[in-house]
Amino acid sequence: MELTAANDRLKAHAFSLSDQIIEQRAELQDMRTIAEQLEGVNTQASQELQIAHSVANLADMRLREAVETITDGFAVFDSDQKLVLANQAYFSVFDGFPEVTQGIGYNRILEICAYEGLVDLQGTAPGEWVQRMLDRWHKPQITPLEMHFVNGISVRLMDRRVPNGDYVSLVRNITRSLKYQAQLIEAQTQAEAAAQAKSAFLANMSHEIRTPMNGVVGMADLLTETKLDSEQRIYAETIRNSGQALVTIINDILDFSKMDAGKMDLYPENFDLEKTIHEVLTLLAPAARGKSIELILDYDIFLPRHFKADPGRVRQVLTNLIGNAVKFTETGYVLVRAVGVNKSDDAQLVHITVEDTGIGIAPEYSDHVFSEFQQVEDATNRRFEGTGLGLAISKRIIELMGGTIWLESEPGIGSCFGCSLNLQIAVSVDANHSFPPPLPPRLQQVLLISDHLISRSILERHFQSARVRTLTATQSIPALRLLGQQTVDLVLIDQDLSSDDAAQIARLIEKEAPGCPSIMMCSAMAEHSNLAATGVIRHALPKPLLWRDVALSICAALADSQTDTPAPALPEQPDNFRHGDHTRLKVLYAEDNATNRLVFSKMVQGLDLELHFAVNGREAVEKFVEIVPDIIFMDVSMPEMDGREATQHIRAFTNGKTVPIIALTAHALQEETAKMLSAGMNATLAKPLRKAELIDALSRHSPAPRALQTDRTNTGLSCSESTGSNS
Ligand code: ADP
Numbered sequence: 001m002e003l004t005a006a007n008d009r010l011k012a013h014a015f016s017l018s019d020q021i022i023e024q025r026a027e028l029q030d031m032r033t034i035a036e037q038l039e040g041v042n043t044q045a046s047q048e049l050q051i052a053h054s055v056a057n058l059a060d061m062r063l064r065e066a067v068e069t070i071t072d073g074f075a076v077f078d079s080d081q082k083l084v085l086a087n088q089a090y091f092s093v094f095d096g097f098p099e100v101t102q103g104i105g106y107n108r109i110l111e112i113c114a115y116e117g118l119v120d121l122q123g124t125a126p127g128e129w130v131q132r133m134l135d136r137w138h139k140p141q142i143t144p145l146e147m148h149f150v151n152g153i154s155v156r157l158m159d160r161r162v163p164n165g166d167y168v169s170l171v172r173n174i175t176r177s178l179k180y181q182a183q184l185i186e187a188q189t190q191a192e193a194a195a196q197a198k199s200a201f202l203a204n205m206s207h208e209i210r211t212p213m214n215g216v217v218g219m220a221d222l223l224t225e226t227k228l229d230s231e232q233r234i235y236a237e238t239i240r241n242s243g244q245a246l247v248t249i250i251n252d253i254l255d256f257s258k259m260d261a262g263k264m265d266l267y268p269e270n271f272d273l274e275k276t277i278h279e280v281l282t283l284l285a286p287a288a289r290g291k292s293i294e295l296i297l298d299y300d301i302f303l304p305r306h307f308k309a310d311p312g313r314v315r316q317v318l319t320n321l322i323g324n325a326v327k328f329t330e331t332g333y334v335l336v337r338a339v340g341v342n343k344s345d346d347a348q349l350v351h352i353t354v355e356d357t358g359i360g361i362a363p364e365y366s367d368h369v370f371s372e373f374q375q376v377e378d379a380t381n382r383r384f385e386g387t388g389l390g391l392a393i394s395k396r397i398i399e400l401m402g403g404t405i406w407l408e409s410e411p412g413i414g415s416c417f418g419c420s421l422n423l424q425i426a427v428s429v430d431a432n433h434s435f436p437p438p439l440p441p442r443l444q445q446v447l448l449i450s451d452h453l454i455s456r457s458i459l460e461r462h463f464q465s466a467r468v469r470t471l472t473a474t475q476s477i478p479a480l481r482l483l484g485q486q487t488v489d490l491v492l493i494d495q496d497l498s499s500d501d502a503a504q505i506a507r508l509i510e511k512e513a514p515g516c517p518s519i520m521m522c523s524a525m526a527e528h529s530n531l532a533a534t535g536v537i538r539h540a541l542p543k544p545l546l547w548r549d550v551a552l553s554i555c556a557a558l559a560d561s562q563t564d565t566p567a568p569a570l571p572e573q574p575d576n577f578r579h580g581d582h583t584r585l586k587v588l589y590a591e592d593n594a595t596n597r598l599v600f601s602k603m604v605q606g607l608d609l610e611l612h613f614a615v616n617g618r619e620a621v622e623k624f625v626e627i628v629p630d631i632i633f634m635d636v637s638m639p640e641m642d643g644r645e646a647t648q649h650i651r652a653f654t655n656g657k658t659v660p661i662i663a664l665t666a667h668a669l670q671e672e673t674a675k676m677l678s679a680g681m682n683a684t685l686a687k688p689l690r691k692a693e694l695i696d697a698l699s700r701h702s703p704a705p706r707a708l709q710t711d712r713t714n715t716g717l718s719c720s721e722s723t724g725s726n727s
Contacts, residue, residue: 064085064087067085067087068087068088070087070089071089071173072089072170072171072172072173073086073087073089073090073092073093073155073169073170073171073173074086074087074089074090074168074169074170074171075087075090075168075169075171076166076167076168076169077106077166077167077168077169078165078166078167079164079165079166080105081105081106081107081137081167082103082104082105082106083100083101083102083103083104083105083106083109084102084166085102086102089171089173090169090171093118093149093153094109094112094118097112097116099112100112106134106137106167107130107134110129110130110133110134111126111130114126114127114129114130117150118149118150118151119147119148119149119150120148120149120150122148136159137159137161137167142159142160142161144156144157144158145157146174152175153173153175154173154174154175154178155171155172155173155174155175156171156172156174157169157170157171158170158171158172195260198257199257199258199263202253202254202257202258206250206251206253206254207637209246209250210247210250210687210688211593211595211596211687212595213243213246213247213250213687213688214593214595214596214599214687214688214689215593215595215596215598215599216239216243216688217240217243217244217247217688217690218596218599218600218602218603218688218689218690218691219595219598219599219602220236220237220239220240220243221240221603221690221691222599222602222603222691223236223239223240224236224237224240225691243688244688247688249387252387252389252390252393253387253389255316255389255393256372256389256392256393259393259396264396264397264400266309266310266313266400266401267310267312268308268309268310268424269308269310269311270306270307270308270426270427271306271307271308271309271311271314271426272305272306273299273303273305273306273307273314273338273350273423274297274299274303274305274338274546274548275305275546276311276314276315276318277297277299277318277336277338277352278297278544278546279315280315280318280319280322281295281297281322281336281544282542282544283319284319284322284323284326285523285542285543285544287323287326287327288326288334288523289523289524291326291329291330291331292331292496293326293329293331293332293333293334294332294333294334294452294454294455294496294523294543295326295333295334295336295543295544296333296334296335296336296452296454296455296458296544296545297336297458297544297545297546298335298336298337298338298454298458299337299338299547300337300338300339300340301461301462301465302340303338303339303340303348303350304340304348304425305435306425306426306427307348307350307423307424307425307426308423308424308425308426309401309421309423309424310401313397313400313401314421316393316394316397317394317397317398317405317419318336318352318354320390320391320393320394321354321394321417321419322334322336322354323390324354324390324391324417325354325355325356325358325415325417326356327386328356328358328359328415329356329357329358329359329414330358330359331357332356332357332358332414333356333357333452333454334354334355334356334357335353335354335355335356335454336352336353336354336355337351337352337353337355338350338351338352339351341420346424346425347422347423347424347425348422348423348425349420349421349422349423350420350421350422350423351418351419351420352418352419352420352421353416353417353418354416354417354418355414355415355416356414356415356416357413357414358414358415359411359412360409360410360411360412360413360414360415361376361407361409361411361415362376362409362411363409366407366409369391369407370391370392370395370405370407371392372388372389372392373387373388373389373392375388394419398419398421401421402421402422403419403420403421403422404419404420405417405418405419406418406419435548436547436548436550436551436552437548437551437552437555438466438551439466439468439551439554439555440554440555440558440559442489442558443468443489443490443554443558444468444469444487444489445468445469445470445471445486445487445488445489446463446468446469446470446471446488446489446490446491446492447470447471447472447473447479447482447483447486447488447490447491447492448460448470448471448472448473448491448492449472449473449474449475449476449479449491449492449493449494449497449502449505450472450474450492450493450494450497450521451474451475451494451497451498451499452494452496455494455545456472459492459545459550460472462547462550471486471488474497474499475497475499475500476500476504476505476508479491479505479509480508480509480512483509483512483513483516484512488513488516489516489517489558490516490517490518490519490554490557490558491509491513491516491517491518491519492518492519492521493505493506493509493518493519493520493521494521495520495521495522495523495524495543496523496543502520503536503537506518506520506536506537507536510536515561516561517538517539517557517558517560517561518537518538518539518557519539519540519541519550519553519554519557520537520539520540520541521540521541521543521545522540522541522542522543523542523543538557538560539553539556539557539560541553584608584609584610585608585609585610585630585631585698585702585703586609586610586612586627586628586629586630586631587604587609587610587611587612587629587630587631587632587633587698588612588613588614588620588623588624588627588629588631588632588633589601589611589612589613589614589632589633590613590614590615590616590617590619590620590623590632590633590634590635590638590643590646591613591614591615591633591635591638591664592615592616592635592638592639593635596635596687596689597613599689600633600689600694603689603691603694603695604694604695604698607695607698612627612629615638616638616639616640616641617634617638617640617641617642617643617645617646617649618640618641618646620632620634620641620643620646620650621641621646621649621650624650624653624656624659625653628655628659629659630659630660630702630703631659631660631661631662631698631701631702631703632650632659632660632661632662633661633662633664633685634646634647634661634662634663634664634681635663635664635665636663636664636665643663643664643681644679647661647663647679647680647681648679648680650680651679651680660682660683660701660702660703661680661681661682662681662682662683662684662685662697662701663677663681663683663684663685664684664685664687664689665684665685665686665687682701683697683700683701685697
């Protein structure tokens with residue numbers, strides 16, 4: 001039993017052992033499987049590692065090759081500022097310095113540059129330079145820096161700190177671009193010199209062309225005033241107009257070339273804006289009259305008149321805009337409006353618009369017309385003369401003055417060019433002539449006979465602000481009816497009535513209301529000289545109207561009617577150009593060109609003057625001492641001594657301090673004119689001389705200014721003293 005029990009235990013043990021063996025075998029088998037699996041994974045991992053290795057190697061190689069292909073120096077430093085990597089271009093600067101290799105510190109590289117004389121330190125001590133370069137790397141933003149090596153290479157250092165603390169340094173070779181830049185500067189200097197030479201050439205040429213043109217235009221102008229048959233008149237007027245057109249073209253080209261060279265300067269001075277606009281309109285009135293275009297000025301009643309700006313340039317822009325409006329309009333009107341927009345203490349934003357009823361401009365051309373040499377019509381179908389420069393020049397002038405210019409237009413309806421300028425308000429220099437006189441209190445009601453709605457409403461507005469009532473009529477019958485029904489203190493008749501003859505109306509009014517003063521608003525003054533001669537009209541006003549002239553004329557007409565005698569011709573006749581003590585006014589004209597002297601003498605022929613000539617500045621000074629003239633006209637450029645120097649000499653004499661000296665200058669030489677004014681000239685007159693302007697200057701600047709009358713006053717037609725240039 002014991003043996004059996006022992007045998008059972010052994011058996012059981014053997015079974016348990018055998019179970020254990022089976023279990024362990026199974027585990028072993030599992031382990032083997034796992035080992036086999038792991039081996040597979042391991043092989044894959046090592047294969048992947050190998051692949052990754054070769055990819056990394058390839059990337060590294062690519063990076064190095066890429067870095068090597070850069071012709072600029074490239075280097076990477078770690079956060080301890082030790083060199084990690086650099087390309088050959090970087091190292092090449094340090095040929096002969098083997099220590100410059102991977103691992104070298106940035107400070108050591110700088111020391112080699114400074115102490116071994118590689119870099120041009122431009123006078124800085126090496127230690128200081130190194131320190132400055134190291135400090136640069138510590139700034140939050142490392143700014144680029146130019147560096148010049150003594151071997152002639154120039155570089156631009158561009159360093160960046162990357163987020164992991166490394167530094168990347170790019171050293172751009174700028175040797176060639178610096179050379180190129182130097183060449184460009186040299187070329188620019190040469191181009192500027194050439195542009196300056198071109199400007200000087202153009203200024204000289206235009207002066208040279210202008211001198212004979214003065215003869216052509218001046219003589220043709222005088223010729224048109226002589227007795228001519230109709231064919232001769234056409235020839236003379238053509239010569240004058242073509243000459244004037246040529247002068248305009250020369251001026252345009254010159255201005256344009258000046259602007260191109262950035263040489264257009266402004267010469268601000270006090271001027272009367274309303275009068276300037278009116279003068280331009282007056283100058284263009286003959287052209288408008290030829291086409292029966294009504295020229296109208298609407299100057300805001302509340303807008304100041306005196307501003308500080310360059311009046312010559314303002315006039316140039318206005319001449320271009322109004323001239324274009326007249327040129328491109330066949331019938332209707334040209335209306336110039338000046339309104340104040342914003343006003344500060346000493347400045348006023350002024351909008352000036354020039355509106356016409358002409359051919360208009362299609363929208364696709366509205367920007368195009370402000371560019372140089374751009375016209376709506378092309379050369380093949382041009383009906384109108386012009387260079388295509390006027391608007392481009394006007395735009396640049398307005399922009400130079402800080403303003404803007406614009407266009408609104410509809411083809412077939414008309415155009416409206418506008419410009420806005422912020423102008424400094426100035427005080428009037430000549431208050432007496434600048435403001436309209438107050439209307440006499442006895443003027444309570446005016447009858448206005450005009451069929452032009454805009455002109456009428458502008459006059460109505462002025463009368464309204466003067467608290468004068470207006471009655472309006474567009475034809476004779478209603479006008480006469482009104483005269484019969486109401487008390488009228490004054491009648492204003494528009495010469496250009498479409499359905500009635502204005503002269504006939506004037507006759508009927510004289511009959512209906514004898515003694516009632518009337519004023520004719522005339523576009524053709526000459527025609528009305530004849531009517532005046534027959535006693536039909538006593539008072540006439542030239543159109544376009546300037547309100548202050550209207551007011552003056554009304555005062556004269558009312559004063560005249562009160563005395564109930566025929567209107568006296570204004571006291572001064574053209575040949576009464578005398579000053580205080582009734583001796584003849586002594587005029588000295590210094591001019592080297594014989595034709596110009598002749599033109600001048602012919603222009604002042606009708607005036608009772610004592611005229612003296614000098615052919616250069618030196619002679620002008622001698623003549624001044626000899627004859628002591630009352631007024632001097634001085635050409636700017638003359639041989640031996642120019643006008644400026646002559647003026648300075650004359651001003652040095654005690655009796656030469658106040659004598660009025662008027663410079664005669666080509667428009668081209670405006671800068672020169674500014675110098676002339678600073679040299680003591682009182683005013684300038686542009687060549688070619690126009691008779692009206694010359695006489696205006698004489699009236700204005702003679703020691704005892706007198707209103708200079710044109711021939712129409714001889715007819716008994718009393719004209720109020722016009723402040724316009726055609727007075
Ligand atoms: P120009 O008058 O000498 O040709 P501008 O520069 O003054 O040169 O004008 C450019 C062009 O703009 C003109 O040729 C014309 O086609 C157009 N233009 C200018 N003003 C007017 C206008 N008031 N009405 C119609 N077209 C105009």
